[in-house]
Amino acid sequence: MLRRHTHEAVLALVTLLAILVLSLQSDQFLSVANLLNQGRLMTEVALVALVMTFVIASGGIDLSVGSIMGLSAILLGTFWDGFGLPLPLAMLAVLVVGTVCGLFNGIIIVHFGMPPLIATLGTLALYRGLAEGISQARSVRGWPEWFARLGQGDWLGLPVQVWILLAALALAGAILGFTRWGRTVYAIGASETAARFSGLPVDATKLAIYAVSGFASALAALIFVARVSTTRSDMGTGLELDVITAVVLGGTSIFGGRGTILGTALGLILVQVLENGLSLAGVKGDGTIVLIGVVLIATLLVSTLTERRARA
Amino acid sequence: AWTGGDDQPTSPLACDASTVAPDAGSYNGGTVTGAQPSDTLRVVDVPKLVGIGYFNATSAGVAEAAAELDGVEATTDGPAQANIDDQITLIDNYITSGVGGILYAANDPVAIAPVLRKALEAGIHVVGYDSDAEPDARQWFVNPAQFNGVAKTLMDELAQQIGADGSFAIVTSTFTTPNQARWIAEMDAYQAKCYPEMEWLETVEAQEDNILSFNQAMTLINKYGEDMDGLVGMTSVATPAAAEAVTQADLCGEVSVMGLATPNAIRPYIKSGCMEDAVLWNPVDMGYAALHVLKAAVDGTLEPGAAEVEAGRLGTLQIINGSEVLLGAPTVFNAENVDDFDF
Amino acid sequence: MTDLSQDAAAPRTGPIRRILRDYGHELLVVAAIIALLVVVGAINPRFVSARNMTSVFSGNAYIAVAAIGMTMIIVTRNIDLSVGALIGVLATVSGTLAVSGAPIWVAWVAPILCGALINAVTGLLVAYAGIPSIVVTLGMMAILQGGLISVTGGAWISDLPPEFLLAKMKVMGLPMPLVWAVALTVLAAAWMRLTPYGRSLYLIGGNAEAARAVGIPVRRRIVEVFMIHGAFAGLATLLFATQLQVIQSTTPPNLELLIITAAVIGGVSILGGTGTVIGASLAAVLFAAIGSALIFVNVSAYWLRAFIGVLILVTVLFDVMRRRRETRQKGH
C-alpha cells in the first residue's frame, strides 16, 4: 500500500509540516472561520482539478479550462440578461455549453488525432476569444439574492460551494478508485493501444473525460460568478496552471496511468494552506508564489528519489 | 465606430473653461461595524497589480504618509497580474489576519465588492483609490480626477496640438479596464460636443505591456501614415511606448503624442522634443491622500456628511459625490515642469 | 526480401518529395504568410509598405529567437513553461547592469550566461532527478516570476544608456532584431541539420532509450539543451528589453504560451523527434503579420484571440492530415 502510494505519503507529510509551521506563525490560521473560508476560495480550482486528474491520468491534458470558465461566465450573463432566459434555465444552458466546449476538445483529440496539449492550446485561445468577442467588454451585474448565495452563502454551517466540492470529491474519488471507468482511465493512460486491443471503450471514455472537464469548468464559472457577482471575459485566466500545479503536486503522472483523487486533494490543500498561511504570516504574494514553486519541485524530487530508492 | 468606451451615461463638461462646482452630495459609502481601536493601525495597500511604475508611485505615497502619521504601519501587497480573483483572495487573507485598514485600487468594481463588505463587517476600515468599487462596499474613495475632467484636459490638449480638425488613434490597456473605458467614453462624448470636426480613427488594446503597446502604436503609424495627426495613450505604459514608436518612425512633429503618463517615463521624449506634454495626477499624492483619509476615518475626524478632509501636505481636499475625495485637477507635464517630479 | 522483390530496384523518394516531406510544414507557414501579405496588401497597400514590413519582421524577432531554443527543447520531448518568466528576469538583470555603469558588453553577455545557468538547474532536475519537464518548469515559472517582483519591488528600470539599446541599432540599414533573428535561425537550423550534436537532439526526442544505445549521453545532453535554450532566451531578452527606453519588471502575460505556440505552429511535434527552427521563426513572423493585419483590415480586436485559436487548430489539423495521408499513401 505504502509502496504504491509513496507520493501521497510524502505529500501528506509535507502538508502536515506546513500546517504545523504555519499555525505557529498566526493564531487565525487554524480558526474554523478561516478554514471554511479557504474552502470557499478553493472551490473553483478544486472542482476543475478533480476532473483534470482524470484527464491527466488518461494521458491527456486540458489547457482550455480557464477559457471555458471565462466563456461560461460571459454566456451566463448573455443568456440571462441578454436573452432574458430565467436564471435557472440560463445556468443549465451554460452547463450544456461548457460540456459541449469540452466535447469539442475531445472530438479534435480523439477523431482528428491532435495531441491534447496542442488541441487545447488552440481552444484556450479560441474560447477566450469567443468570450471576449461575445462580451464586447461588457459585464452583467445585479444577480438575484438566491444566486449570490451559491457563492457567498452558507448551508448547515458550511459555505454552499463547499458542499458541492465535497460531493464532487466523493464522486470523483469513488469513480477513479472503485469503478470500471476509473480502471479504464488508468488503462488508457498507461497504454492506449493495449486498452483498445482489450475491447475497452477508449474513444468514448476520452470524449467523456474532456466533456466532463468542460462541465466542471462551467460549474466553476457559475460558482465564481455567484461569488463575485459580476461577469468578465477574463475570468479564469491562468486557471489551467493552478489546476495543473495541484494535480501534478498530487502525484498524478503527467505521462498518464497514475494518479489518485486523494493526491489531488492533498495537492489542493497544500497549495491553499501555503497561500493562506504564508499570507497570514506576513509573507507577501510574490514570496508565496516563489514558495509554491519550490514546494512543487521539492515534493516531486523527494517522492521520485524515495521511489527510486525503494526500487533499487 | 466603437471606440472602446463603456456604455454608461456620460457627462461632458463645457467646451470653454467654465467649471461647475462639483456636488458634495449626501454620504453613500458603507459603514464599518465593530471596529476595535488599537495602538497601531496596521494597513494593507492592495493595488491592481504590482510591478508597474504607476502603482510603485502610489505605494511610495502610502509609505510616505505612514512615516508621517503616528501609529500607522502600512505594507503594499498586490497580485502579480491584474487578476480579480488573486486580488480578492489576497484581501480575504488580510481580513483574516486582522488588519485595521485596507486601501485598494479595484480590478473590478463589482467583483471586489463582496470581500470589501466583509471587511467592513469585520470592523476594518476600507478606502479606495484610483479605481473604485461599489460605493457601499467601502467608506471613502480618493478620486484622482473626475472622468469628464480628465477627458476634457486630454481632448483640449490634443486639439491644441493637432488642430480641431485633426485625426487621432488611441492605444489603451484593455476594453475591460473600467477607468480607461470610462475615460474613453467621456472623451468620445466631449469630442462629439466640442470638436465635431476631429476624426477618431480607432482604438487598439495593448494590455499593460510596453512592448505590445509599442508594436500596436507602430502598426497604427504604418496603417494611417500621414493621415494620422495624433496618438493618445490611455495608460502610463502606452503613452511612452507610443512616443517611442513615433521616434523610431522618424515622425516627431508630424504625429503628436499625448496621453496619460508618469513624468519619468516620458522625460526623454519631452527632452527630445518628440512630445509636448502628458497628463496625469500625481500618483504619489494619491497614495499619500488615501492613507490620510483612512487614518481620518479611523480617528473619527472624517465622518459621513463631511464636505472636506485634511490630508497632510496636500492641505484640505474636497469631498464630492457623497463619498469621493477629490485629489484635484490633473497635472500637465511639459518641458518646463517635468524635472520637478520624480515618479 | 521475398522473391517478389529480389529483382526490383529499391524504391526511392525523389528530391522534391523529400523536400516536401522534410519542410512541408515550413512551406505551409510561408504560404500562409504570403497569402496574408497578398490579401491584406490588396485591401490596404500600406500593409506591404517597407516600414510596416520592417515592423512585422522585426517586431516579433525576440519571439522567433526564443522559439528557436524552445524548438530544441520540444524536439527532445521536453517543454519549458518558465521561459516567459526567465526572459523577464534576464531583462532586469541586463538592465540593472546597464544602468549600474558596468561595461555595455557585460550587460549584453550577462543575460545569456544567466539564462544558461538558471536553465542548467532546470535541466539537472529534469535529466538527473527524473521529474517531468512540464512540472519542473511550472515550478521554475512561479519561482522566477515571484522572485523577480520580490527582488525588484516592481520598480522599472529607466535611463538606459543609448548604446545599450541593441534593438534600435541597424546593420547595413537593416534593423538589428531582424538581422539577429535571421542569422540565429539559419545558424541554429544548420547546426541541427548538419552536426551530429544537433542530430542527437532528434535521436533523444525520437527514442531516448535507443539514443542511449547508440552512445549518446542522454542526460548530460538534456542539461546542455536546456542551457542552450537558456542562452537563446538571453539572446531574445537582448532584443526584447532594448526596444524601448525602459524595462518593465514583469513579463508580458502568456509570453511562454506565445513562444510555445510559435514552435508548435512552426511544425515541431510536441511528441518530440521532429520539427525545425525555421518553422518556429516563420511562425513568429506569421503572428506578427496577423496582429498587424487585423488592425489594417479593421477586424475588431475583440475577436483576435478567437482568430488565433482557429489558426492554431487549422494549422495543426492540416499537419495531422498531411502526415496521415503520407503514411496512408505508403500503403496503409
Added chain:
Amino acid sequence: MDIHIPEEARQQPDAAPPVRLGVRGISKSFGPVQALRQVQLDLRAGSIHALMGENGAGKSTLVKILAGMHAPTAGDLLVNGQARRFASPRDATAAGVAVVHQELLLFGELTVAENIFSGHYPRTRFGTVDWSGMRRRARALLAELDCHDIDVDTKVAALSVALRQRVEIARALNQEARVLILDEPTAALAERDADRLLDVVLQLRDRGVAILYVSHRMNEIFRIADEMTVLRDGQYVGTVEARDTDEARLVSMMVGRSIDQVFPKVEAKIGRPVLEVDHLCAGPLVQGASLTVRAGEIVGLAGLVGSGRTELALTLFGITPARSGRIRIDGAEVRITSPRAARDAGIAYVPEDRGHQGLVKSMNIRENISMAVLDRVSPGGMLRRAEEARIARDGFDRLGVRAAGIEQVTGELSGGNQQKVVIAKWLETKPKLLILDEPTRGIDVGAKSEIHRLMGEMAQQGLAILMISSELPEVLAMSDRVLVVAEGRITAELPRAQATPEAVGHAMTRRSDPGTRTGGSQQTGARA
C-alpha cells in the same frame, strides 16, 4: 560489404581463434531480482556462440551488459584479454561491440538512412553530417543484406516489423564490429527471411567477426552455432560444443528436465462453422478474403510477412473495420466496428505485439486479466475486487503463469509468461473464436509446447481457433487446415493431409497476377 575485418583474424584461420570478448563471473541484480549469477563465456573471432535459455533466463540482460547499457553488479569483461568496464554504450561501441537488441531500438520519426547511421554519422570535409553520402551508403548496405525494397528516405515508423528488424541489423553491421551480438533477430522474421539473415551471419563469421547469437529456434542454432552457452534462472549452466550435443540435451540443460518439444496435436471433434467470412475487404491488404473456421478446429494462416494475415485479423477484430464483405458468427451476421463489438460477438484476439497491444505493462496480472471482462466484474459500474481477483487467479492457474502472484506487474514477466497472461485475458471472455497472431514468437521451447498443449485443449472444448504463424513447422503441426494468404487474398486451402511444406511454400509465393507485383512489395516496404 562495408565491414572492417581485423587483420589477424584473416591470417590465422586454422589456429585456435583468439578470444575477442570474455565474460567472467558476471552478476546482475535489479533490486531484489537476481537476473544473472556468475555467468561466463568467451566469444572468439570467426566463431558463432549461441546463448540459450528459457524466457526470463537472463539472456537479454547479459546482452545489455555487453552493450554497455547495464552495469554488472559483479564480474569482469575482457576485451582482447584486458579487463574493461563499459560505463556506457559508447564504450562498448569503441571496443568494437555492435548489438541488435531484442526490443528494436529505432527512431520512428527519422528516415531509414539516418537510423542506420545514428550515433556515427558519416562526415563531410567540413565535419558536418554527409547526408547524401549517408543515403548512398545506407542503400549499399541494405543491398548487401539482400534488402532491395526499402526506400532509405522513408520514416522507420512506416515500416513493418520485419523491415525494421533489417534496419536494425544494417545499423549493427555498419559499425565495423569485431564482436556482433544478435538478440533474437529472427523472432519477427518468416523462415525465408530468417534464412537470408543466417547466411549473412555466416558470411560475417567467415570474415572473422566474433558473434553472440540468441534465439529460441533450435534449427537455426544447430545450423550456425559453433558452441552454445545455456542459462537457467540467471545461472550459468554450461557451455557445449555444437558437434558434441543434440537438441534434447540442450533442452534439458535449459529447463532442467527433458520435455516433449512438440506437443502432439490432439484430435478434437470438429463441429459447425463458427466463423464465416465472405469477401472481406479492408485497407490495402485485405482484398476479398473468404474463409470458414469451425468449432474445435485449428485453422493455420500461413503467408509471407506482409501478406496481410495480421491485417485480416485486425479487420475481424474491429481495429480496422471492413470496407465491404460479410462476417457471420454462428450463422448470424455481425457488424464489427470496434474491438468491443468483436468481443461481444465472441471473437478474441491475441495480438502479435504483446508489449504494446496485448498488455498494459505497467499494470499487474490481475488488472490485465480482467481487462477484457471489466463489465462483468463491475455490475453497476463498481469494481468487485474479490471477483476480479478470483477470475485472475483462475486464469493464472489455468495457464500456469510463472510469477510471484497475480499482483506482479506484467512488465516484469518474461515473454512467455506475458503471452500466457494475454491468452488468459481473452479466454476469460469465453470466446467462440480465438485468433492467435504469432502466439509463440520469441517464446522458449518449454512455454511454446505449453501454449501448443493449451491450444489443443481449447479446441477440444469446442473453441474455434485461427492461428497466424510465420513458423511453418508450427503451422503444419498444429493446424487441422492451412489457409495460405498472399497479397490480401486467400490463395490456397490445404487440409492437414495435403499441407506439406512444399505445397504451402509454393502457395505462399504464387503470384496472383503480374500487375500487383511491385505494388505488393512497396506495400510491404512502407506501412504504418
